[in-house]
Amino acid sequence: MSRVYNFSAGPSMLPEPVLKQAAAEMLDYHGCGQSVMEMSHRSKVFDDIIKGAEALLRELMNIPDNYKVLFLQGGASTQFAAIPLNFMNGSGKADYVITGQWAKKAFAEAQKYGDVKAVASSADKTFSYIPKLDKSTFTPDADYFYICMNNTIYGTVYHELPDTGKVPLIADISSCFLSEPLDVTKFGMVYGGAQKNVAPAGLTICIIREDLLGNARDITPTMLNYKVHADANSLYNTPPCYTIYICKLVLEWLKANGGLEAMKERNVKKAKLLYDFLDNSKMFRGTVVPEDRSLMNVPFVTDSDELNAKFVKEATDAGLVNLKGHRTVGGMRASIYNAMPYEGVQALVDFMAKFEKENA
Numbered sequence: 001m002s003r004v005y006n007f008s009a010g011p012s013m014l015p016e017p018v019l020k021q022a023a024a025e026m027l028d029y030h031g032c033g034q035s036v037m038e039m040s041h042r043s044k045v046f047d048d049i050i051k052g053a054e055a056l057l058r059e060l061m062n063i064p065d066n067y068k069v070l071f072l073q074g075g076a077s078t079q080f081a082a083i084p085l086n087f088m089n090g091s092g093k094a095d096y097v098i099t100g101q102w103a104k105k106a107f108a109e110a111q112k113y114g115d116v117k118a119v120a121s122s123a124d125k126t127f128s129y130i131p132k133l134d135k136s137t138f139t140p141d142a143d144y145f146y147i148c149m150n151n152t153i154y155g156t157v158y159h160e161l162p163d164t165g166k167v168p169l170i171a172d173i174s175s176c177f178l179s180e181p182l183d184v185t186k187f188g189m190v191y192g193g194a195q196k197n198v199a200p201a202g203l204t205i206c207i208i209r210e211d212l213l214g215n216a217r218d219i220t221p222t223m224l225n226y227k228v229h230a231d232a233n234s235l236y237n238t239p240p241c242y243t244i245y246i247c248k249l250v251l252e253w254l255k256a257n258g259g260l261e262a263m264k265e266r267n268v269k270k271a272k273l274l275y276d277f278l279d280n281s282k283m284f285r286g287t288v289v290p291e292d293r294s295l296m297n298v299p300f301v302t303d304s305d306e307l308n309a310k311f312v313k314e315a316t317d318a319g320l321v322n323l324k325g326h327r328t329v330g331g332m333r334a335s336i337y338n339a340m341p342y343e344g345v346q347a348l349v350d351f352m353a354k355f356e357k358e359n360a
């Protein structure tokens with residue numbers, strides 16, 4: 001068996017020990033004679049899995065008791081509608097910062113439900129930076145303020161959160177979930193699709209401050225009403241059982257490897273290796289301003305589309321896969337989430353150095 005280094009933005013690599021454990025437990029989970037795929041979501045065995053996953057997530061992220069943790073389906077994209085439906089219930093206004101495709105999509109969806117304002121955007125430079133925010137432009141009576149924390153496609157991240165005062169801050173953390181410690185108390189809600197850094201596709205985790213729940217609009221579909229899921233402990237209907245199980249294994253792996261502080265240290269080391277190479281290369285360069293660089297997604301280019309294509313092809317042949325950049329940016333993108341080992345980034349950098357020499 002030979003495994004590749006997979007730099008996909010998502011679905012993406014999972015830790016190998018997690019895959020091995022899942023394989024070992026596939027036919028008979030803990031002596032119960034069935035796979036987690038087959039068991040009732042109302043069974044005691046599954047109850048232990050979902051409660052265990054929540055407890056581990058709370059411990060690792062230090063989530064206070066006044067926040068609900070929801071295990072949902074529908075992906076991050078479904079939350080683009082659920083967020084206005086649940087929270088745009090006072091002034092009917094909300095502020096959005098447009099830092100890429102995902103923020104743009106969330107903004108467009110919210111426009112269907114209320115008076116939403118784009119307070120800033122980095123569209124002018126292909127989203128290669130996080131715009132400086134001017135508090136005086138914020139809507140004082142907004143029902144919430146929305147950001148996409150880590151911009152998967154463009155490779156930017158907020159190193160400093162906007163100061164929204166009493167207005168709840170809501171963040172899409174899909175592509176930086178569990179990559180480093182995060183102060184949940186700064187947010188009204190954080191959420192993300194699990195397929196970037198937490199689990200296989202199919203699970204969306206929402207962490208919501210309790211006092212924000214219970215005021216969904218009347219027209220809100222039951223399945224999009226966060227209060228319904230919170231009251232049912234994510235078991236209002238069938239949750240994505242197997243994905244929640246893998247999520248629990250990933251959380252156990254994170255804990256065994258030192259938790260989020262240790263993960264951050266690893267991720268900083270990995271990202272530094274790649275960014276240092278880019279900064280010193282004559283052929284490759286990063287596309288993001290240095291101060292807003294993401295630890296998770298690293299877009300880079302050469303000056304030639306032919307060289308870019310040649311690089312992606314030869315890298316694939318060398319077992320470094322999914323390096324093609326998003327169609328809106330072109331070039332390359334290396335997503336180096338938690339499960340990507342240092343050795344994978346080292347292999348990429350070694351390959352880039354070799355390619356640069358051969359094609360100079």
Ligand SMILES: *Cc1c(COP(=O)(O)O)cnc(C)c1O
Nearest residue numbers: 075076077102152172174175193
């Ligand atoms: C991938 C991604 C999404 C979309 O997630 P789905 O689960 O496919 O809906 C949204 N936001 C961010 C930041 C992402 O990286």
